[in-house]
Amino acid sequence: MALCCVAFGSGCQRYNTSKLNFEHTQQVFAYGDLVASQVEAERGYQFYLKSDPLLAWRFRLLEAEALAWRGMSQQVLALLNSVPPSVYQRFSISILTLQGISHARLHDFADAQAKLSQADEACLHSDEPTCGAVARAHGVLALEQGQFTVARHFFTKTLDIADKKNDRFLKSTALLNLGAVALQQGHFDEAIDWSTSALKLATTINARDIVQVALGNLGWAYYKLGDVEKASDDFRKAAGTATELGDDLYQLRWTTTAGYVLLDHRDYVGAEEAYTRALSVAKRIRSTEDIFNALISLALVYEATGHLEQAQQYAQAALDMAPSDGNPLDELYSSLVKGRLSAIQHREMEAEKIFTRVDRDPKSDVSLKWEAEHALAKLYEDENRPTQADPEYRAALKTFETARSELKHEESELPFLTNASRIYDDYVHFLIEHGKADVALQVADFTRARTLAEGLGLLKTSKAFAANGVDANAAARRAGATIFFYWLGEKQSYLWVIGTQKEQLIKLPPEKEIKTAVERYERALVGPQDVLENSNADGTWLYETLIAPALSMVPKNGKVIIIPDGSLNGLNFETLLVRGPRVHYWIEDATVSDASSLRLVGSSATATKGHGKLLMIGNPLTNNRDYGALPNAAVEMEKIEKHFPSGDRTAYAQESATASAYRESKPEQFSYIHFVAHGTASRTSPLDSAVVLSPSGPQEDSFKLYARDVIRCPLHARLVTISTCYGAGTRAYTGEGLVGLSWAFLRAGAHNVVGALWEVNDTSTPQLMDRFYAELTTGKSPDVALREAKLEFLHSSSAFRKPYYWAPFQLYTGQ
Numbered sequence: 001m002a003l004c005c006v007a008f009g010s011g012c013q014r015y016n017t018s019k020l021n022f023e024h025t026q027q028v029f030a031y032g033d034l035v036a037s038q039v040e041a042e043r044g045y046q047f048y049l050k051s052d053p054l055l056a057w058r059f060r061l062l063e064a065e066a067l068a069w070r071g072m073s074q075q076v077l078a079l080l081n082s083v084p085p086s087v088y089q090r091f092s093i094s095i096l097t098l099q100g101i102s103h104a105r106l107h108d109f110a111d112a113q114a115k116l117s118q119a120d121e122a123c124l125h126s127d128e129p130t131c132g133a134v135a136r137a138h139g140v141l142a143l144e145q146g147q148f149t150v151a152r153h154f155f156t157k158t159l160d161i162a163d164k165k166n167d168r169f170l171k172s173t174a175l176l177n178l179g180a181v182a183l184q185q186g187h188f189d190e191a192i193d194w195s196t197s198a199l200k201l202a203t204t205i206n207a208r209d210i211v212q213v214a215l216g217n218l219g220w221a222y223y224k225l226g227d228v229e230k231a232s233d234d235f236r237k238a239a240g241t242a243t244e245l246g247d248d249l250y251q252l253r254w255t256t257t258a259g260y261v262l263l264d265h266r267d268y269v270g271a272e273e274a275y276t277r278a279l280s281v282a283k284r285i286r287s288t289e290d291i292f293n294a295l296i297s298l299a300l301v302y303e304a305t306g307h308l309e310q311a312q313q314y315a316q317a318a319l320d321m322a323p324s325d326g327n328p329l330d331e332l333y334s335s336l337v338k339g340r341l342s343a344i345q346h347r348e349m350e351a352e353k354i355f356t357r358v359d360r361d362p363k364s365d366v367s368l369k370w371e372a373e374h375a376l377a378k379l380y381e382d383e384n385r386p387t388q389a390d391p392e393y394r395a396a397l398k399t400f401e402t403a404r405s406e407l408k409h410e411e412s413e414l415p416f417l418t419n420a421s422r423i424y425d426d427y428v429h430f431l432i433e434h435g436k437a438d439v440a441l442q443v444a445d446f447t448r449a450r451t452l453a454e455g456l457g458l459l460k461t462s463k464a465f466a467a468n469g470v471d472a473n474a475a476a477r478r479a480g481a482t483i484f485f486y487w488l489g490e491k492q493s494y495l496w497v498i499g500t501q502k503e504q505l506i507k508l509p510p511e512k513e514i515k516t517a518v519e520r521y522e523r524a525l526v527g528p529q530d531v532l533e534n535s536n537a538d539g540t541w542l543y544e545t546l547i548a549p550a551l552s553m554v555p556k557n558g559k560v561i562i563i564p565d566g567s568l569n570g571l572n573f574e575t576l577l578v579r580g581p582r583v584h585y586w587i588e589d590a591t592v593s594d595a596s597s598l599r600l601v602g603s604s605a606t607a608t609k610g611h612g613k614l615l616m617i618g619n620p621l622t623n624n625r626d627y628g629a630l631p632n633a634a635v636e637m638e639k640i641e642k643h644f645p646s647g648d649r650t651a652y653a654q655e656s657a658t659a660s661a662y663r664e665s666k667p668e669q670f671s672y673i674h675f676v677a678h679g680t681a682s683r684t685s686p687l688d689s690a691v692v693l694s695p696s697g698p699q700e701d702s703f704k705l706y707a708r709d710v711i712r713c714p715l716h717a718r719l720v721t722i723s724t725c726y727g728a729g730t731r732a733y734t735g736e737g738l739v740g741l742s743w744a745f746l747r748a749g750a751h752n753v754v755g756a757l758w759e760v761n762d763t764s765t766p767q768l769m770d771r772f773y774a775e776l777t778t779g780k781s782p783d784v785a786l787r788e789a790k791l792e793f794l795h796s797s798s799a800f801r802k803p804y805y806w807a808p809f810q811l812y813t814g815q
Contacts, residue, residue, distance in 0.1 A: 018048065018055050025059065029066055030169055032209030035246030038066035057087045064098050069209060071249025071285045073102035093122045093130045097137045104141040107288040112141050132161035132170045139177055143184065144289065146327040146363075152181045172201040172210050179217050183224070186366050186403065189412035191221040209250075212241035216254050223260065224367075226418025226734070230684045232261050252281040252290050259297055263304070272301045292321050292330050299337050303344070311341055328363040336372060343379050351379055367419070370399040374423045381426075386434055393427040396420075397465040405463045411687055411708075413451045417735040425489045432494065437505045441496050443467040444487050447735040448563065449596030455711070455747050456814075458599060472498045475601040479813075481559035483601060484550060488514060488566040497550040498598075506549045515567040517542055525575055525803050526758055532583060539577035547576060547586060559591045559783065561601055561813065569732040570757060572807045574790070585803070587790060593783040593811040596737050596746075600814060612671025612718060614649040616640060620657040620677055620694040622703050627678040627692050636676045636723065636766035643773040644672075658696035659705035663713055671718045673750075674769075679724025679741060680704070686731045686739040687711075691724060707744035715749040719782050721772075723765055727755030728810055746814040752782045756808040764805040768793060783811050 021044055029037035044059030064076045080095055088095060096119035103112035116138055123131040139154035155177040162171035179194030195217045202210035219234030239254035259274030279294035295318040302311035315337045322331035339354030358364055359372040373396035380389035400420040407413050417424075424447050431440035446467035453459035476483050476498050483498040486508075493508035508514065521538035524531050531539050546568075554560060562573050574587035586592070595601045619633035634653070641649055650670075652661045657677070667673060678692035690704035722741050729740020737743070742755030754772075768789050775785035790806040800806065 018052060022055065022058060022062075025062055029062060030205070030207055032207055032211070032241075032245045032247075034066045034070050034209060038063050038070070041066060053084070054087065054090060057083070057091060061091060061094050061098070068098055068101055068105075069249070070247055071105065071252070071287050071290075073105045074286050076102040093119050093126065093128055093134060096122070097130065097133050100134075101137045101140055104137070104144045105288070106286060107144065109141065109145060116141065129165055129167060129170075132158055132165065132167060135161060136170070136173060136177065139181075143177070143180060144327070146184075146329050148181050148185050151184075152178065155181060168201060168205050169207060169210075172198050172205065172207055175201060176210055176214055176217065179214070179221075183217060183220055184365075186224070187406075188221045188225045189407050189409045192218060192409075192412070195221065208241060209245050209247055212238045212245065212247065213250055215241070216250060216257070219254075220257060222415075223257065224419075225412050225415050227415035228261055228264060228418070229731070231257075233684055235261070248281060248285055249287065249290075252278050252285070252287065255281070256290065256293055256297065263297070263301060266304075268301055268305050272298065275301060288321070289327075289330075292318055292334075295321070296334055296337060299334075299341075303337065303341060308341060308344060311337075315341060328361075329365060329368070332358050332361060332364055332368055336368060336375070339372075340375060343375065343382075348379060348383055352376065355379065366399060366403045370396045370403075370420070370423065373399060374426070377423075377430075378426060381430055386430075389430060393423070393430065394465055396423050397427065398463070401465050402463040405461050410451060410455060410711075413454075414686075414733050414736055414739060417447060417450065417733070421734045422490070428487060428494070429489060429492055432505070437496075438503070439467075440494075441472060441485065441503070442470060444485070444494075444496075445470050445472075445598045448598070449600060449736060451736055452596055452743065452747055452814075453599055456749065470598045472496070472503060472598055473500055475598045476500045479559070479561055479601050481561045481601075482550075482554045483561045483563060483595075483598070484547075485563045485598065486546070486565045486568055488568065495546065495550060497553045499553045502553075504550065504553060508545060511566055514542075514545070517545075518567045518571050521575075522570060525572075525807065530802065531575075532577065532585065535583050536577060539575065540579055540583075542571075543576035543578055543586060547573070554590060557590065559593075562592060562594050563597060563601075564594065564737065566732070566734075569738045570730075572757060572803070572810055574787075575803045575807050585794065587787060587794065591783050591787045593813055595813045612648070613669060614640070614644045614651075614672045614674065615662075615665055615667060615670040616649065616651045616674045616676070617653075617657050617662055617691075617693065618674070618676025618723070619653045620692065620703070621655050622678075622692060622694060624692075624703065630676070630678065630762050632762045632766050633676045636769055639766050639770035640674055640773050643777050655694050658694050659691075659702065659709065660696040662693075662705055663709070668714050668716055668749075671716075673715070673717050673720045673745075674723065675721070676723050679722065679727050679756075681726035681730040681740050683731045686729055686733075687744065689726075689729055689740040689744075691722065691741065707739075707741050710741065710744040711747050713748055715745065717745075717750045719752045719754070719776075720745040720750040721754040721769070722756070723754075723760065723769060725756060725759040728757050728812070729755070742812050746812060749814075751814050753812045753814065754782070754786065754809055755812065757810055758808045760808050761805055764793070764800045767800070768806060768809070783813075786811050 025037055025040045025044060028040060041059045041063035045056045045063060048056040064079045067076045076098055080099055083095060096115045100112045100115035100119065103115060116134065119134045123134055135154050136158040139151045139158065142151035142154060155174050159171060159174035162174055175194055175198035179191045179198060182191035182194055195214045199211060199214035202214060215234045216238035219231040219238060223231035235254050235257050242250040242254060255274050256278045259271045262271040262274060275294050275297045282290035282294055295314050299311045299314035315334055319334040319338060322334050335354050336358050339351045342351035342354065355372045355376045359369055373392050377389045377392035377396060380392060404416050407416060428440045428444055454461050477500045485496040485498060487494045488511035491510055493511055493514060495506040495508055497504040517538045521542060524536050574585060574592050576586045578584050578586055578589060616637055618637050637651060637653060641651060650665060675691050680690050680692060682688040687708040689707045693703055693705055695703040728742045729738040732738045742753045745753045771789035771792050772785055775788045793800045793806040
């Protein structure tokens with residue numbers, strides 16, 4: 001390969017032509033290397049200024065465009081301040097467009113509109129490709145002004161122009177900007193669709209700066225949907241690329257968004273550092289929007305840390321900026337922060353007036369409204385005005401539920417409740433403190449398994465906040481069990497113990513205290529130490545805290561259904577340690593299973609019992625080095641098959657154990673479905689969790705049966721058993737619980753699912769499953785049968801008595 005060297009001097013004569021030089025600089029810019037393209041363009045301008053002035057100014061305009069993409073609007077205007085008449089006549093549309101965008105970003109809106117109007121006039125008499133950029137610039141101006149409908153119109157127009165001219169670079173920017181509009185309008189799943197399209201196209205044409213902006217916008221959409229983990233991953237990637245490309249504007253923006261994540265995690269030192277750094281850069285490049293965002297963010301940090309004087313200072317600075325920047329949302333956001341500070345400082349009348357104004361302002365976006373209504377509710381509660389606090393809590397939740405009802409994708413619904421978790425927590429606490437524990441339970445259950453229940457048709461998607469109608473005692477009667485319903489709150493946690501005739505409310509420690517103990521105990525369970533022999537302190541504390549206070553309502557060897565919350569989703573309650581003359585696991589005293597909500601409890605009692613038909617898929621062949629052989633998979637399949645008559649079982653193994661075989665087997669006809677394979681659990685995208693099978697086609701991932709594909713195949717199975725590692729998933733969403741393969745099979749319609757909380761052992765699992773199915777064939781229910789299989793391990797003298805071998809498997813009951 002010949003050495004490629006492009007220069008503006010006399011060297012490298014092979015490539016020293018004006019066309020090659022300019023095209024190379026364009027390619028560097030399109031690639032997204034803004035600093036390099038800016039430097040190269042400036043050199044081109046200087047080199048050709050005397051010999052070819054028009055070409056020199058083409059380089060200068062490219063230099064200005066690189067500066068504009070870096071957010072250096074003042075430098076752009078300085079560069080284009082004095083353009084020779086002959087040059088202006090030739091490049092007027094490009095010059096006016098760049099000037100218009102720069103004025104828009106500096107919030108000099110009148111000047112921006114004047115420049116773009118002149119560009120419009122020039123485009124009436126021209127068919128230049130640059131006219132597409134004029135439409136885009138109008139969209140940028142409208143977006144900066146908060147005129148989102150107008151911005152959408154212009155970006156849609158840009159998209160049409162790009163399609164007609166087959167301009168893929170312009171098209172990628174149009175897709176990107178339509179995603180930005182959707183973000184501003186609060187249409188977050190729509191923003192994901194637009195931004196994903198922009199990302200794919202920009203990746204195809206290798207436009208790296210557009211790639212990083214699309215990634216960052218995706219991160220922002222996921223953040224607003226409540227999916228902080230996925231958002232953080234996208235922000236990190238975007239920030240790294242922006243830094244590499246020298247894109248100052250987006251380095252600044254991803255620094256700010258990283259601060260939001262830190263603030264949510266109460267890392268106030270880290271958040272303050274991020275926002276201070278962002279404010280410094282924003283002032284340097286005179287980005288009005290980003291200065292405002294940094295000021296208001298610093299006000300939030302100082303409010304949270306009790307530095308009220310500094311919080312007041314930054315909030316007022318943001319408020320002073322807002323009227324001049326022409327964006328009404330900026331003024332409303334800064335007012336909301338001012339109101340919160342007034343409430344903290346006991347200026348209640350002032351705070352009430354501000355919150356009410358923000359709530360009622362037609363320009364408020366939906367999240368501002370629910371934040372203002374929540375703030376009003378807290379204000380009234382703190383002032384001991386419960387009759388006014390209650391309707392404000394309900395108003396905030398209705399506003400939130402209306403926003404949720406407008407989401408288009410099930411995957412967007414999963415994390416969305418995170419946005420209202422503090423409102424629900426405050427309202428549950430408020431109701432209990434005012435003697436309404438029964439109403440609080442209805443509200444708490446309303447938050448549980450919403451996406452699952454709606455997908456199964458058990459709950460209608462509604463704009464209303466309708467937390468009523470669930471008969472908790474009837475659910476306990478249907479299930480023949482005592483129900484433990486947990487709520488982990490920031491200041492106070494709760495346990496409702498629900499029997500067939502009565503309920504009992506027990507107050508528990510705050511969420512953080514419980515979570516810390518749970519995480520330590522989970523590590524101990526899979527570690528080398530024997531938690532039973534050592535009477536593990538966390539195991540006993542969790543039992544004494546979460547179980548013991550409720551035992552008066554549990555009959556001896558009775559059934560208990562756990563409806564967990566937060567960190568409790570990953571805890572197998574069977575492993576908690578009971579004190580007494582003989583320390584033992586709680587599984588010896590009760591039959592324990594998990595459910596997602598009261599509305600889902602007990603209805604599976606009508607599921608088909610007896611043998612039924614078995615579908616078994618396992619012992620696959622895979623060439624993927626990430627998934628080793630399972631020497632005992634065939635043994636497990638043989639042990640399970642023997643419990644079913646030959647005419648009632650269908651098995652796929654080795655090369656026939658494929659995802660397509662599952663889909664084509666008509667899985668809805670089977671009462672039992674069993675997988676023996678490797679499994680993957682995705683934290684950032686739980687519906688990408690998968691059963692690892694044999695490849696079924698040329699596609700790179702054809703060997704995976706994804707959770708999202710499982711959902712598309714309706715089931716009526718009494719029981720699905722996922723004998724894989726992490727079948728239960730590793731990601732718990734607020735209200736929804738663990739989402740992964742187990743959730744997917746419940747969503748598809750399975751009545752019960754057995755999934756694993758951690759890695760499963762290839763040697764012990766076939767024996768456990770053999771005993772499990774032996775108990776099932778005697779007519780025992782899945783929860784009792786699984787307990788009997790586990791107890792056989794526990795009471796043995798082998799290494800399998802340790803919970804590492806029997807406790808990963810958890811039973812989840814569905815509809």
